[in-house]
Amino acid sequence: MVLAVAIATLVVSTGITSSLFSVLYNKLADLTLEKIGKNDDVADKLQKLARTLLKIESLVDDMENKQTNSNFCEMLIEHVKSALFDAEDLLDKIDFGKLEFKTAILSVKSEGEVAVIRMLERVEDLVKEMEGYLLSEINKKRSPPQSLDVNPRTSSLVDKLSVFGRDNEKEKMVEMLLAQRTENVSVIPIWGMGGTGKTTLAQLVYNDQAVVRNFKLRMWVCFSSLDTDLVTVTKSIYESATNEVLELPNLDAVQVALQEKMRRKKFLLVLDGMWNENPAFWDALKLPFRFAAPGSNIVVTTRSKIVSLIVSTGQRYDLHTLSGDSGDEACRDIIKQSFGGNLDGHGDLWNIAKKCEGLPLAAKVIGRVLRFKLGTKEWDHILNYELWDFPEDYKSQIYPVLKVSYDHLPSNLKRCFGYCSIFPHKFQFEEDDLIQLWAAEGFIQPQRTRSVQGIGREYIDFLLSRSLFQVSPNDADRQTEAEPHGGQLLSIPGAALPRSLKHLSISSQLCTRLPSLGQLPVLKDLVIGKMGTLTNVDRQFCRLAGSFPSLETLTFCDMPELSIGSGINNLDMPRLIELRIDSCPNLVSLPSVHHLTSLETLDINDCPQLPSIPGEGLPRSLTHLSISDSDSLKEWCKGRDGDDWSKIRWILEIVIDGDEIPMDGRGN
Numbered sequence: 099m100v101l102a103v104a105i106a107t108l109v110v111s112t113g114i115t116s117s118l119f120s121v122l123y124n125k126l127a128d129l130t131l132e133k134i135g136k137n138d139d140v141a142d143k144l145q146k147l148a149r150t151l152l153k154i155e156s157l158v159d160d161m162e163n164k165q166t167n168s169n170f171c172e173m174l175i176e177h178v179k180s181a182l183f184d185a186e187d188l189l190d191k192i193d194f195g196k197l198e199f200k201t202a203i204l205s206v207k208s209e210g211e212v213a214v215i216r217m218l219e220r221v222e223d224l225v226k227e228m229e230g231y232l233l234s235e236i237n238k239k240r241s242p243p244q245s246l247d248v249n250p251r252t253s254s255l256v257d258k259l260s261v262f263g264r265d266n267e268k269e270k271m272v273e274m275l276l277a278q279r280t281e282n283v284s285v286i287p288i289w290g291m292g293g294t295g296k297t298t299l300a301q302l303v304y305n306d307q308a309v310v311r312n313f314k315l316r317m318w319v320c321f322s323s324l325d326t327d328l329v330t331v332t333k334s335i336y337e338s339a340t341n342e343v344l345e346l347p348n349l350d351a352v353q354v355a356l357q358e359k360m361r362r363k364k365f366l367l368v369l370d371g372m373w374n375e376n377p378a379f380w381d382a383l384k385l386p387f388r389f390a391a392p393g394s395n396i397v398v399t400t401r402s403k404i405v406s407l408i409v410s411t412g413q414r415y416d417l418h419t420l421s422g423d424s425g426d427e428a429c430r431d432i433i434k435q436s437f438g439g440n441l442d443g444h445g446d447l448w449n450i451a452k453k454c455e456g457l458p459l460a461a462k463v464i465g466r467v468l469r470f471k472l473g474t475k476e477w478d479h480i481l482n483y484e485l486w487d488f489p490e491d492y493k494s495q496i497y498p499v500l501k502v503s504y505d506h507l508p509s510n511l512k513r514c515f516g517y518c519s520i521f522p523h524k525f526q527f528e529e530d531d532l533i534q535l536w537a538a539e540g541f542i543q544p545q546r547t548r549s550v551q552g553i554g555r556e557y558i559d560f561l562l563s564r565s566l567f568q569v570s571p572n573d574a575d576r577q578t579e580a581e582p583h584g585g586q587l588l589s590i591p592g593a594a595l596p597r598s599l600k601h602l603s604i605s606s607q608l609c610t611r612l613p614s615l616g617q618l619p620v621l622k623d624l625v626i627g628k629m630g631t632l633t634n635v636d637r638q639f640c641r642l643a644g645s646f647p648s649l650e651t652l653t654f655c656d657m658p659e660l661s662i663g664s665g666i667n668n669l670d671m672p673r674l675i676e677l678r679i680d681s682c683p684n685l686v687s688l689p690s691v692h693h694l695t696s697l698e699t700l701d702i703n704d705c706p707q708l709p710s711i712p713g714e715g716l717p718r719s720l721t722h723l724s725i726s727d728s729d730s731l732k733e734w735c736k737g738r739d740g741d742d743w744s745k746i747r748w749i750l751e752i753v754i755d756g757d758e759i760p761m762d763g764r765g766n
Contacts, residue, residue: 119155120513122182123148124540125189133192134199134210143214147185150221154178157228174228181220183600187620187648188217190673252370254318256301260435263420263428263458264299271303274413275366275395276312283387287398287406290417291565292503293459296399299417300368303397313366313395315339321371328382332356335367335386349382357386364391368399373506375404401503403563419456429454429461436465503564514541514557515566529558531678534699534722535651538675605629611636616645616670627655634661635689646671655680661687661707672696679705688712695719702728710734715745724753 126148134140158178161171191197197210207215274286288296303309304316317338319331329349336344336356346352367387374380387394398409406414420428430451454460507515514536533554536542542557544550561567599618605628612626612635624646635654640646649671654660660682676699677691685705691697692714700720702708704727711734716723723746725732732754735746746752752759 119151119182120540122151122185122189125186125193129189129192133195137199137208137211140199140211140214143211143218147214147218147221150218150225151182151185153225154221154228157225157232160232161228170231174224174231177227178224181217181224183620185217185221188213252297252301252318252320254301254304254316254368256298256305258302258305260432261295261298261302262431262435263425264295264302267299267415267417268302268306271299271397271415272306272309274415275303275309275397279393281411282390282392283384283394283396283411284413285384285396285398285409285411286413286415287400287410288415288417289400289403289406291419292401293457294417294419295458296401296417297370298458300370300397300399304366304368309366312393313364315363315365317365317367319367319369321369321373328379331383332386339365353386357389360387361389362391363394365394367394367396369396370399372398372400372405372409373402375402375408377408380408401564402506420458421456425456426451426454429456429458432458432461433465436462503566507564507566510541511557511560515561517541528703529555531701532558535676603627612639614639616640618646620648621646622648623651624649625653625655627653627657629657629660631659632657633659640670647673649674651676651678653678653680654682657682658684660685675699677701679703681705683707690714692717698722700724702726702731704728706730711745716749718748721750722753723749723751726753726755 126144129144134144158175161175191213192210197208197213199208199210271286271288288299290296304318310316317335319334319338321331329352332349332352333344333346336342336352336359339356339359344352344355346355365387384396387396396409398405400406400409419425426448430447433447433451433454450464451461454464504512504515517536517539518532530551533542533551536554536557537550542550542553545553558567599621601623602615602618602621603625604613604615605626612629612632615621615624616639646652650673652671652674655678658681661684671694673696674694675696677694677697678699678701679685679688680701680703682705685708688708688711690712691700692712694717697717697719699722700716701722701724703724706727706729708728708731710731725735735743735752735754
């Protein structure tokens with residue numbers, strides 16, 4: 099799913115930052131006066147810190163809205179991110195009582211007060227830097243900042259010789275347009291992710307000779323991302339139909355004029371790039387077409403599934419990426435066409451085409467850029483990159499198109515989607531697992547009549563509708579697949595990891611022993627997956643006692659040879675909240691977890707050889723235990739007859755193969 103990869107790479111600086119703001123506001127709100135030694139001065143400074151964070155969040159939004167890509171801007175965002183992480187650590191230390199707020203000498207500030215003052219000074223300095231940067235950007239333009247139209251303008255013209263791999267789609271669309279219908283106007287949306295070629299398909303259909311003969315009146319209107327004004331859009335349709343500029347003052351006059359032009363005419367109208375998801379907008383927009391001749395058609399291209407459902411009169415065309423060998427072949431042909439020269443003799447062209455992952459836009463950009471880079475070294479350079487990690491001269495042409503889907507997300511969903519960049523490429527997850535993670539970060543708050551699960555599923559449905567998530571083809575029960583990836587995610591086996599690292603994912607099919615990660619002082623989230631040859635988690639993983647001092651979530655997944663999970667001592671992972679073990683079919687023993695006194699969630703999935711809960715039992719802090727597709731363990735934990743039942747029956751929420759075991763009837 100190329101779009102999610104590309105988007106998350108772009109938004110990791112703003113999406114992750116936005117999610118951190120939410121976390122910090124919640125932590126600040128939860129602090130009590132007792133936690134800071136009833137120190138009113140510290141309380142005032144923490145309130146000022148909250149106000150300053152609000153200002154920084156607003157400035158980050160300004161930077162994002164200006165679509166600026168300068169190195170200085172990126173550096174500022176990184177500084178903001180680092181400060182937010184450190185502020186979170188500071189608030190956690192206060193919450194856990196690790197800072198002293200009382201001193202024997204009144205004139206001497208306490209350790210805790212000094213830490214709060216330094217953090218406040220740091221974020222205030224950031225505000226000054228960010229305000230200075232934004233002011234300089236405004237002065238450069240010598241005009242007031244304006245909203246940017248992130249949707250490129252299009253027309254009905256198309257170079258048919260530069261289009262590959264869409265012949266079948268074109269024929270199906272033409273057939274749909276020419277079909278005999280009783281209604282006056284049919285509306286067919288073309289829905290798909292950015293860069294798949296929705297506009298190109300509409301252009302091919304618009305210029306097909308059979309379509310030209312059938313529709314004497316054809317109109318093409320391209321939506322700007324700013325086109326939410328009904329008068330402006332209606333005028334554009336009128337002007338496309340008549341080639342006349344319409345100078346009328348109000349909506350009524352404009353709609354009446356268009357209605358008269360459309361009366362008893364059989365027409366084809368293409369509305370390219372529609373984003374407006376307000377049903378009332380669409381209802382008003384289509385009014386002038388009521389008296390058109392039967393057989394008229396409107397084609398709407400959109401990335402929003404919601405738009406496609408609103409406008410459709412029964413049929414919808416879902417356009418996907420080019421798939422399989424034929425898709426790679428089409429991408430290869432697009433690269434050759436965009437290159438403008440002979441590339442038949444270049445042996446790496448097929449492999450470069452595969453890098454496009456079926457996205458025509460990516461193939462077109464690669465061909466254009468390679469036109470000026472003929473050296474073998476440059477081709478090898480491209481072969482060493484994945485699409486979401488291409489060099490800047492490629493990304494700068496692809497990402498503005500792809501990022502539109504992210505820009506149209508509500509702020510709360512930007513936070514949720516940005517958080518997903520901690521997952522590895524093509525990571526598959528269950529809906530409920532992701533919802534729990536979002537809720538733990540404070541992104542979802544229960545409402546009076548709606549549960550966290552209900553709200554979370556609504557969020558996932560919305561991201562699915564924007565093609566930012568996709569349902570895994572391997573799971574009929576709607577397992578969701580995400581491919582966000584970005585600067586918070588590292589996969590650098592054998593390299594030295596920065597001590598400031600907060601989120602880490604490691605995968606390697608050749609790794610036989612995990613590296614020493616336990617001494618990363620601020621690491622919060624760790625995902626270890628797709629270790630095809632790893633058999634044991636040994637003591638090197640933690641290395642020294644007291645390892646992983648800040649780790650909150652730990653996931654082991656897709657490790658087919660892992661059999662023994664050991665190497666974790668009593669002093670390790672004091673703040674671990676969530677432990678997930680997924681798809682480890684040969685795992686026969688769990689590490690000891692009874693010492694993990696902060697552990698709240700334990701999820702075990704697809705571990706069929708795992709026989710039982712560790713002998714010492716589970717920590718009393720545990721509130722959620724989920725066991726699925728793990729038959730041996732399920733039998734030991736099943737009801738009063740299970741040998742391990744006494745070790746788990748006190749847990750608040752127990753879910754086995756999707757069924758929750760109620761507290762009633764569990765026994766004492």
